Amino acid sequence: MPNHSAIEITNEFLARRNSSTRPQQMFLQKLAYIANGWNLLINEHRLIYETAQAWDNGPVYFALWRHVKDWGYGGDHYMLTKPFGGEPIKADLLPEEKDVIDHVWKRYGKYNAATLSKMTHQPGTPWAKAYLERGRNAELYDRDIVDHFKQLALAGRKREAGVA
Numbered sequence: 001m002p003n004h005s006a007i008e009i010t011n012e013f014l015a016r017r018n019s020s021t022r023p024q025q026m027f028l029q030k031l032a033y034i035a036n037g038w039n040l041l042i043n044e045h046r047l048i049y050e051t052a053q054a055w056d057n058g059p060v061y062f063a064l065w066r067h068v069k070d071w072g073y074g075g076d077h078y079m080l081t082k083p084f085g086g087e088p089i090k091a092d093l094l095p096e097e098k099d100v101i102d103h104v105w106k107r108y109g110k111y112n113a114a115t116l117s118k119m120t121h122q123p124g125t126p127w128a129k130a131y132l133e134r135g136r137n138a139e140l141y142d143r144d145i146v147d148h149f150k151q152l153a154l155a156g157r158k159r160e161a162g163v164a
Contacts, residue, residue, distance in 0.1 A: 003045060003046045003047055003048060003049040004047060004048060004049065004091040004092075004093070004097075005048065005049065005050065005063060005064075005089070005091075006029075006032045006048045006050050006061035006063055006064035007063065007064055007067050007080050007089050008089055008090060008091035009032045009035055009036070009047060009048055009091060009101070010028045010031070010032050010064055010080055011079050011080050011088055011089055011090060011091070012035075012091060012093070012098075012101045013028060013031045013032070013035075013101070013104075013105060013109065014028070014073075014077045014078060014079050014080070015077055015079070016105045016109065017077050017078075017109075019077075022073060022078050023073070023078055024112075024113040025064075025065065025068045026057060026058070026113035026114075026116070026117055027112065027113035027116060028064070028068075029058070029059065029060050029061060029064060029065070030058060030059070030108075030113065030116035030117060030119070030120050031104060031105070031108060031109065031116070032048060032061055032064060033052050033058070033059040033061070033120060034104050034108055034116070034120070035047055035048075035100055035101055035104045036048045036052070036145070037126075037145045037146075037148065037149040038100050038103065038104060038149055039097060039100045040142060040145055040146050040149065041146055041149040041150055041153065042096070042100060043094075043096050043097065043100065046142070047097055047100065048061065050062070050063050050064075051139045051140065052126075052139070052140045053130075053137045053138065053139055053140070054127050054130035054131035054134075054135075054136065054137060054138045054139075054140060055136070055137065056136065057117045057121070058116075058117045058120040058121040058127050059120055059121075059126070059127050059140055064080075067080055068080070070083075071083050074086050074088075075088060124148075125148055126140040126141065126144035126145045126147075126148050127140060129141075129144050130144070
């Protein structure tokens with residue numbers, strides 16, 4: 001199954017931004033995590049091959065964190081670029097993966113980093129299970145992520161149907 005680095009998926013969101021400000025890493029981390037979660041549920045495979053870890057402010061992809069810390073942003077839209085040459089790092093997405101990223105951007109791209117962080121580390125979330133049961137920096141399990149995003153989908157359907 002095709003899957004991508006967190007850096008590649010983050011650039012998909014950066015390319016969709018219409019802002020001249022440098023993005024917060026926490027904002028990008030949460031969008032990547034949310035996209036991976038929806039893709040796991042909808043397309044039944046990971047979008048991101050790295051495993052998210054339970055850090056203090058929610059799920060984090062260490063490779064993405066490290067890349068931003070070491071190399072920062074560059075070029076248009078503050079893209080993540082190759083360390084030498086400055087070329088943006090790109091994903092070769094399947095159409096159904098692009099659909100998930102588009103959905104996540106439309107649904108979650110309007111929130112700030114703090115709001116996304118609060119969403120991803122509520123009680124009962126995959127982050128909470130990893131952090132509280134196995135400790136700081138524990139890996140989040142795919143089965144917990146799928147279960148969580150299934151609950152989100154069901155809750156969304158109930159809201160759309162007007163069921164409390």
